[in-house]
Amino acid sequence: MSNALLDYHDALATLLQTHRPIDRSETVALAQLNGRLLASDVPVRLDVPAFDNSAMDGYAIHGDALGQWQVVQRIAAGDDAAGVALQPGQAARIFTGAPIPAGTTSVVMQEHVQREADTITLAADAQIQPGQHIRRRGEELRTGDTLLRQGQRLNPATIGLLAIQGYAEVPVVAQLRVTVFSSGNELVQPGQPLQSGQIYDSNRVMLITWLRALGFAVTDGGALPDRLDATRDALQQAAQQADAILCSGGVSVGEEDHLKNALTEVGTLIQWRLFIKPGKPFTWGHISGPAKDCHVFMLPGNPVSSLVTFQQLALPALRRLAGWPVDQARPLQFKARAGFGRSRPEPRREFVRVVLTQDAQGWRATPVARQGSNMLSGVAQANALAETAPGACIAEGDWLTVYPLFDQLAPVH
Numbered sequence: 106m107s108n109a110l111l112d113y114h115d116a117l118a119t120l121l122q123t124h125r126p127i128d129r130s131e132t133v134a135l136a137q138l139n140g141r142l143l144a145s146d147v148p149v150r151l152d153v154p155a156f157d158n159s160a161m162d163g164y165a166i167h168g169d170a171l172g173q174w175q176v177v178q179r180i181a182a183g184d185d186a187a188g189v190a191l192q193p194g195q196a197a198r199i200f201t202g203a204p205i206p207a208g209t210t211s212v213v214m215q216e217h218v219q220r221e222a223d224t225i226t227l228a229a230d231a232q233i234q235p236g237q238h239i240r241r242r243g244e245e246l247r248t249g250d251t252l253l254r255q256g257q258r259l260n261p262a263t264i265g266l267l268a269i270q271g272y273a274e275v276p277v278v279a280q281l282r283v284t285v286f287s288s289g290n291e292l293v294q295p296g297q298p299l300q301s302g303q304i305y306d307s308n309r310v311m312l313i314t315w316l317r318a319l320g321f322a323v324t325d326g327g328a329l330p331d332r333l334d335a336t337r338d339a340l341q342q343a344a345q346q347a348d349a350i351l352c353s354g355g356v357s358v359g360e361e362d363h364l365k366n367a368l369t370e371v372g373t374l375i376q377w378r379l380f381i382k383p384g385k386p387f388t389w390g391h392i393s394g395p396a397k398d399c400h401v402f403m404l405p406g407n408p409v410s411s412l413v414t415f416q417q418l419a420l421p422a423l424r425r426l427a428g429w430p431v432d433q434a435r436p437l438q439f440k441a442r443a444g445f446g447r448s449r450p451e452p453r454r455e456f457v458r459v460v461l462t463q464d465a466q467g468w469r470a471t472p473v474a475r476q477g478s479n480m481l482s483g484v485a486q487a488n489a490l491a492e493t494a495p496g497a498c499i500a501e502g503d504w505l506t507v508y509p510l511f512d513q514l515a516p517v518h
C-alpha cells in the first residue's frame with residue numbers, strides 16, 4: 106500500500122487500468138436489453154431488405170421510357186409477389202414496403218401519374234431515373250456481416266436493430282453484483298427514532314438507489330458497527346458473493362475508523378488517501394477468493410465526500426468491471442467558464458459543487474452556497490462538479506473542467 110496522497114487523475118487512470126471486465130454473461134430478452142453490453146459479436150442473419158421492395162406508394166412499371174402503362178396487379182405490404190411478373194407496358198399498383206414484382210424497371214410515385222380506369226400516364230413535368238424508388242435486397246445489411254460488436258452498449262436503436270434481425274434474446278455481460286455497507290455506531294435508519302448523538306444514515310440509500318438506477322445488481326449489506334472483528338467478518342462474507350463492495354465511513358485516521366484495517370486483514374489495500382477535496386480518505390483494494398477477486402471501494406463518511414468519490418472514482422472502476430471501454434467509463438466532462446473568482450488557493454484538487462447555466466458565452470459554473478463536505482443540502486442545489494487545480498487562483502471567466510452530477514443515469518449494463 107502507498108501512503109502518499111495520490112492526485113485524482115493518477116488515481117482515476119490506475120483504477121481504469123487495473124479494473125478489468127468480469128468474464129460472466131447471461132442471455133437476456135429484447136425488452137430488457139436497454140443499457141446492457143453485448144458479450145459477443147452478433148452476426149447479420151437476414152439480408153436487409155430481405156427482398157426488393159418499394160420505397161413509395163405508387164406504381165411499379167416495366168419500361169421507363171414508355172410514358173403510359175396498364176395496371177394489371179395490386180401489391181400491398183405483406184403480399185407475396187413471387188408469382189407476379191410485369192411485361193413491357195404493364196404496371197402494378199404498389200405500396201411502401203410491398204415486394205417488387207419481377208420485370209419492374211422503376212417505381213413511380215402516385216403523385217407523378219394520372220390514372221384513368223386501368224391506365225396510368227406520366228405527368229408532363231415528371232421524370233424517371235431508371236431503378237428509382239426500389240430498395241434492393243441486401244443494400245443495407247448482408248447475411249454473414251457483423252451486425253453489432255462485442256462490448257457495444259445497447260440502446261433503443263440497437264435493440265430495434267436486433268428485432269429487425271429477428272433476435273428475441275442475445276448474450277450480454279452479466280450484471281455486476283455490488284454489496285453496499287455504511288459504517289458507524291451513530292447511524293440510524295430513517296423511520297426509526299433518534300437517540301442523542303445519533304444521525305440518520307443517508308449514504309447507504311443514496312448509493313443503493315444510484316447504483317440500481319445505473320443497472321447494477323445491488324445487495325444492501327446494512328450498517329457496520331465500529332468494531333474491527335464485525336467489519337472484517339462482514340467484508341469477508343460479502344466478498345464471497347459480490348463482484349464489488351462499496352462502503353462509506355470509517356476510513357479516516359480515528360481509532361474508530363476500522364475499515365482500512367479490516368480490509369488489510371482479509372484482503373489487500375491498494376491505495377488510501379488522495380490529494381482531493383472533498384474525499385481525501387478515499388480507499389480501494391480487493392479481497393481475493395478461490396474463484397474471483399472482489400473489488401473494494403471505501404468512500405469517506407461525510408455525505409458529499411461519499412457522493413463525489415463515488416461519481417468521480419468508484420463508478421468509473423465499477424463501469425470498467427461491468428465491461429465499459431475505458432473512454433466511456435470515465436466521468437462525463439466538458440469545459441465551462443468560472444462564474445466565480447478565488448484569490449486564496451486551495452492546496453488540494455477540489456470538486457466544487459456548482460450550478461451550470463448557459464448564456465451567450467456558453468456554459469458558466471457558479472458555486473452553490475453550502476460547500477461543506479457534510480452538507481448534502483448544497484448538492485441538492487447543484488447540477489455539476491467544477492474541478493479546480495491544486496493551488497490554483499481562479500479568475501472569473503477562466504475555463505474549468507466540469508462534471509455533470511448523475512450524468513449517466515442510463516443503466517450501465
Ligand SMILES: Nc1nc2c(c(=O)[nH]1)N[C@H]1C(S)=C(S)[C@@H](COP(=O)(O)OP(=O)(O)OC[C@H]3O[C@@H](n4cnc5c(N)ncnc54)[C@H](O)[C@@H]3O)O[C@H]1N2
Pocket residue numbers: 287288289291292304305306307308309353354355356357358359362383384385386404405406407408410478479
Ligand atoms: N484527524 C483527522 N480527522 C479527519 C481527517 C483527517 O485527515 N485527520 N479527515 C477528515 C475528512 S477529510 C473526512 S472526509 C472524514 C472522513 O472520515 P471517515 O471516512 O472515517 O468517516 P466517519 O468518521 O465515519 O464519518 C465522517 C462524518 O460522516 C458522517 N457519516 C458517516 N457515515 C454516514 C452515513 N452513512 N450517512 C450520513 N452520515 C454519515 C459521520 O457521522 C461523520 O460526521 O474524516 C475527517 N476527519
Ligand code: MOO
Pocket residue numbers: 381382383384385386405407409410478479
Ligand atoms: O476529504 Mo473530506 O471529504 O475534505 O471532508
